[in-house]
Amino acid sequence: xxxxxxxxxxxxxxxxxxxxxxxxxxxxxxxxxxxxxxxxxxxxxxxxxxxxxxxxxxxxxxxxxxxxxxxxxxxxxxxxxxxxxxx
Numbered sequence: 001x002x003x004x005x006x007x008x009x010x011x012x013x014x015x016x017x018x019x020x021x022x023x024x025x026x027x028x029x030x031x032x033x034x035x036x037x038x039x040x041x042x043x044x045x046x047x048x049x050x051x052x053x054x055x056x057x058x059x060x061x062x063x064x065x066x067x068x069x070x071x072x073x074x075x076x077x078x079x080x081x082x083x084x085x086x087x
Contacts, residue, residue: 009050014042
């Protein structure tokens, strides 16, 4: 049995980078060079939302009930129960 899934979607991510360097002369015969670099990469994005077509938003994972029950056992003062994850 062979399963063929044609994929015609285009996934991409963007990357930004910056670099700075400076030379500092300490004496006539010595110098110091320092530099700093950084980069930022965006999340993977699909151009026309084709990679998630047919996604079932109503599906419930088989372990969801157990996970919800365990979550209820966490004290309300815990970080996980903050306003970000309010019920």
